[in-house]
């Protein structure tokens with residue numbers, strides 16, 4: 001049985017925490033470049049130019065692109081045939097976050113208790129979702145999720161009779177309400193189906209898919225395209241000051257659900273869409 | 282072309298600003314976010330004066346990342362201003378003339394801005410490494426125990442912002458979106 005060492009997980013997690021905050025992904029960077037061509041508003045263009053320059057500075061100087069270095073969220077695919085030695089997976093991830101955020105001069109934004117609001121001082125605990133999969137590798141997907149966009153996210157249990165039109169209407173209403181607060185241009189992550197908690201997870205998971213990559217199911221892919229063009233007609237634009245670039249991309253994940261249900265979750269992500277993936281073999 | 286404005290804000294400069302203007306700010310601003318606002322207002326109620334004289338000053342809503350060795354400040358982009366709305370009218374009454382943040386303000390804040398002649402600037406949310414370059418010095422002057430949320434005095438040079446709400450009721454969030462909606 002393959003052994004994966006605790007220390008190895010700690011080191012690699014620390015590395016991706018820093019990397020995700022310093023180096024904007026090629027997918028987002030290309031989306032900025034494209035938006036600079038297609039954006040109609042002068043203010044909007046200025047915003048996008050600033051974002052491109054910002055990404056260049058962050059990468060060159062190895063500093064965080066945004067001061068909100070986020071909640072560290074992980075989706076970990078654990079091969080059922082591997083063995084983690086030296087400690088638990090979740091402990092290793094938290095230790096990695098603590099190390100990465102500390103060494104990387106990243107901001108600690110996590111508090112112990114939402115009611116008394118005292119900072120934990122090391123950005124832990126991280127949020128860790130574990131998927132048990134076939135094989136003996138561990139693949140770690142990480143995102144540094146900003147608070148501004150997360151705060152404007154929403155979930156609603158629609159009625160089956162609301163249908164696809166009701167789903168679209170609801171999603172557009174959330175993007176509209178978020179306006180400038182979620183730091184557009186956005187990546188809009190949508191979960192449809194599952195149940196209450198699964199639906200929110202699907203929306204989050206959809207944000208891990210790189211920009212520009214459509215869902216493999218052509219029907220879902222078409223829904224993504226439709227939503228993308230409708231969102232971009234809302235006029236919100238870069239930073240909400242008007243324009244035709246409100247979303248850089250829209251991601252949808254769909255899953256089975258109960259006959260009585262139509263859960264929809266909208267997890268907004270800002271343009272600082274920071275995701276990294278590593279595989280431990 | 283962006284307008285260049287020196288701080289503290291002079292009434293003539295301030296009244297000439299219009300929603301949607303691009304502005305480069307230079308001078309001194311003070312940082313404060315949720316926890317600092319809460320403490321300022323709570324202490325004021327107990328008769329303890331604000332830790333800074335707010336007359337004609339500008340507050341920047343920011344909680345920077347820790348500075349790397351040799352740097353003045355870490356990355357320092359704006360945070361969502363709406364969380365400060367509850368406290369803002371009191372600060373405007375005390376002479377505050379400008380705020381830098383991102384996102385919507387409440388109706389109460391917008392009305393108080395017209396009444397007290399103040400302006401709300403938006404910096405680009407997420408452009409934190411770029412913005413940090415226009416911050417030339419940073420010094421914690423109050424509430425050090427609040428860490429990233431402490432009140433800092435920043436000297437800025439050509440700090441890039443847009444006018445979101447001007448002192449005459451103009452609002453680029455409303456006007457811009459109406460223009461590009463299709």
Ligand code: SF4
Pocket residue numbers: 066067068069070145146147148149181182183270271272358359360406407408
């Ligand atoms: S919403 Fe995103 S870009 Fe805006 S401040 Fe938060 S993390 Fe940064």
